Amino acid sequence: MKLKVALDWTPNVIHAGLYVAQINNLWKDSGLEVEYISVEIDNYQKKTTQRLAEGEVHIALSPSEHLLDYRLLQKEQYPIKAIATVMQQETSAFVTLPDIGIIRPSQLDGKTYGGYKTQLEKELLTSLIQQDSGKGEINLVTPPRLEVFEAFLQKQFDVAWVFMPWEGVIAERRGKKLNAFRLHDYQIPYGYSPILMAREDVLNESQEAFQVFLEAVSQGYQRAAAAPEETAQLLVSHIDHPNFQDLDFIIQAMQVIAPSFLNDQQQWGIMQASRWSTYVQWLSEHQLLQRYDSRQISAEQINIASLYTNDMLVNVDN
Numbered sequence: 001m002k003l004k005v006a007l008d009w010t011p012n013v014i015h016a017g018l019y020v021a022q023i024n025n026l027w028k029d030s031g032l033e034v035e036y037i038s039v040e041i042d043n044y045q046k047k048t049t050q051r052l053a054e055g056e057v058h059i060a061l062s063p064s065e066h067l068l069d070y071r072l073l074q075k076e077q078y079p080i081k082a083i084a085t086v087m088q089q090e091t092s093a094f095v096t097l098p099d100i101g102i103i104r105p106s107q108l109d110g111k112t113y114g115g116y117k118t119q120l121e122k123e124l125l126t127s128l129i130q131q132d133s134g135k136g137e138i139n140l141v142t143p144p145r146l147e148v149f150e151a152f153l154q155k156q157f158d159v160a161w162v163f164m165p166w167e168g169v170i171a172e173r174r175g176k177k178l179n180a181f182r183l184h185d186y187q188i189p190y191g192y193s194p195i196l197m198a199r200e201d202v203l204n205e206s207q208e209a210f211q212v213f214l215e216a217v218s219q220g221y222q223r224a225a226a227a228p229e230e231t232a233q234l235l236v237s238h239i240d241h242p243n244f245q246d247l248d249f250i251i252q253a254m255q256v257i258a259p260s261f262l263n264d265q266q267q268w269g270i271m272q273a274s275r276w277s278t279y280v281q282w283l284s285e286h287q288l289l290q291r292y293d294s295r296q297i298s299a300e301q302i303n304i305a306s307l308y309t310n311d312m313l314v315n316v317d318n
Contacts, residue, residue, distance in 0.1 A: 001031065001032055001033070001206060001209040002032075002033040002034070002035065003032065003033070003034045003035070003058045003059060003209060003210075003213055004035050004037060004056070004057040004058050004059070005018070005034060005035065005036050005037065005057060005058065005059045005060075005061070005196075006037045006039075006048035006051045006052065006056075006057040006059070006060040006061065007036055007037065007038050007039065007048070007061055008039070008048055008060075008061035008062050008063075008194045009038075009039060010038055010039060010040055010146065010241075010243055011036075011038060011239060011241045011243050011244065012163075012166050012243055012253070013165060013166060013232075013235075013250065013253045013254050013257050014086060014087070014163065014165070014166065014194065014257065015036075015061075015086075016220070016221070016224040016231055016235065016254065016257070016261075017086075017217050017218070017219075017220035017221030017222075017223070017224050017261065017268070018036065018217055018220060019036075019220070019234075019235055019238070019239055020219075020220035020221070020223050020224055020231060020234065021034075021216040021217045021219065021220035022034060022036070022220075023234055023238045023239075024220070026215075026216035026217075026219050026220060027212050027213060027216045030209075030212045032209055032212050032213060034213060037051075037057060039145070039146070040146070043144065043145075043146060044144070044145040044146050047062065047066065047118075048060040048061060048062050048066075049062045049066040049067065049069070049070050049080065049197065050070070052070075052078075052080060052197060052198070052199060053070050053078040053080065053199075055199075058198060058199075058202060058206075058210075059083075059196050059197065059198050059210075059213075060196075060197050060198075061086065061194040061195070061196055061197075062193075062194055062195065062197060063118075063191065063192075063193035063194055063195070064082070064190075064191025064192050064193060064195055064276075064279065065118075065119040065120045065191065065283075066118070066119065066197075067080055067081075067082055067195065067197055067307065068119075068280075068283075068289070068307070069119050071307070072289070072291070072297060072302065073289065073290065073291050073292065073297070074291075074292055075292040075293075078199065079199055079200040079201055080197050080198070080199055080200070081197065081198060081199075081200050081203065081306070081307065081308060081309055082192070082195040082196070082197050082271060082307060082308035082309070083195075083196050083197065083198050083203070083210065083214065083269075083308070083309060083312045083313075084195065084196040084214055084217075084218075084268075084269030084270075084271075084310075084312065084313060085192035085193075085194075085195045085196075085269055085270070085271050086192075086194050086195070086196070086221075086261070086269075087192070087193070087194075087257075087260040087261060088260060088261070088262060088263045088270075089259070089260040090182060090183065090184055090190055090193075091163055091164055091165055091257065091260050092161060092162065092163050092164065092182075092183075092190075092193065093161070093162065093164050093168070093178075093180035093181055093182045093183075094113075094124075094125055094128060094159055094160070094161050094180075094181045094183075095152075095159065095160055095161075095162055095164075095167075095168070095171075095178040095179060095180050095181070096108075096158060096159050096178065096179045096181075097152075097153070097155065097171075097176055097178065097179075098176055098177055098178065098179060099176075100155070100158065102158065102159070102179065103179055104132055104181075105128045105129045105131070105132035105134060105181045105186065106129060106132040106133050106134035107134070108125070108129050108134065108138060108158065108159055109129060109134045109135050109136070109137050109138070110137055110138075110139075111138060111139065111157075111158035111159060112138070112139040112140070112141055112157040112158050112159070113125055113138050113139065113140050113141070113157060113158070113159045113160070113161075114141055114142070114143055114148050114151055114152055114156065114157040114159070114160050115140055115141070115142050115148075115161070116142070116145045116148060116161070117142045117145070120283075120288060121161055122138065122140055123286065123288055124161075124183060124188065124190070125138055125159070125161070126138060127186075127188055127286065128181055128183060128186050128188060131186040131187060131188060132186060138159075141156075141157055143156070148160060149162060149167050149170070153171065153174070153176070162178075164178075164180060164256065165253050165256040165257035165260070166253055166257075168180065168256070169249065169252050169253045169256060170249075173249060173252070188282070189275075189278045189279050189282045190279065191275070191276065191279040192271055192275065192276075195271075195308075196214075196217075196269075198210065203312070207312070210312050211312055211313075211314050214269065214312050214313055214314070215313075215314050217268075217269075218268045218269055218313065221261045221262070221268040221269075222261075222262070222266075222268060224254070224258060224261060225258050225259070225261040225262050225268075228251070228254035228255050228257075228258040229251050229254065229255070231254055231258075232247060232250040232251040232253075232254045233247065233251075235250055235254075236250055267313075268313075269310070269313045270310055270313065271308045271310060273304055273305065276304050276307055276308060277299075277304050280299050280302055280304065280307075281299045283299075284296075284297070284298050284299035285299075289302075
């Protein structure tokens with residue numbers, strides 16, 4: 001079987017374990033072929049979750065809110081389920097540049113946020129500001145998704161939402177250590193991001209192939225977590241992409257992200273019902289689970305167990 005996997009962004013260290021598995025052919029002798037598809041194929045005009053929903057790919061990487069949107073909120077609902085999380089810790093943050101004088105979320109009132117045209121980002125930022133005693137009044141602009149960070153660095157807007165192990169390291173290496181406002185520091189729960197998602201009907205038809213893939217990827221992330229510098233060298237040596245040309249940068253990025261890959265039991269991919277439940281409850285309380293017809297879904301209406309499974313992760317005590 002050939003599995004097509006849609007990456008959530010351009011190739012970067014978030015995908016380290018995926019590439020380690022591919023470079024070392026960790027699914028050897030299984031008959032499995034794997035193709036990774038970057039958002040660059042259409043300049044991120046189509047969300048990876050949409051590609052999954054429409055059957056273009058077998059697995060998509062996206063944040064948890066995309067799963068909730070396509071499974072529960074849109075007019076046409078899709079049987080999409082999370083099958084693993086890439087990271088255990090939250091690594092994203094809303095950020096400002098060090099020289100514009102904004103050092104607290106409350107100071108973002110009346111400022112401009114550069115967004116990605118995706119679910120919840122403005123609502124999360126608004127809540128972040130309000131949790132810091134601000135009003136939560138923010139303006140929104142939406143550059144092309146893949147151009148957001150460079151536009152931010154050029155001061156086309158005041159605040160952006162980034163992954164600290166990638167854009168945060170880029171900025172620091174350019175002498176601009178970002179002011180980072182992380183959601184959990186302001187009592188705002190966030191879901192797993194990114195997660196690996198698949199359609200339940202396809203999972204049921206090809207369960208063994210998905211398990212072989214996830215076992216290989218789990219080994220890849222285990223190796224990346226244990227040896228970030230060695231993994232950086234592997235990526236730079238084998239991945240032909242502009243993002244993997246600067247070894248010193250990739251080493252630094254891997255050192256930052258590596259502690260986030262595994263849980264306290266040194267397992268990769270495992271998700272907890274409590275984290276899903278807390279996130280869904282927060283969304284419900286803030287009336288952010290709104291269907292296409294404007295009806296609100298309550299947390300009590302959602303079967304948390306239906307949103308994710310750890311069963312595809314073999315050799316794991318669930």
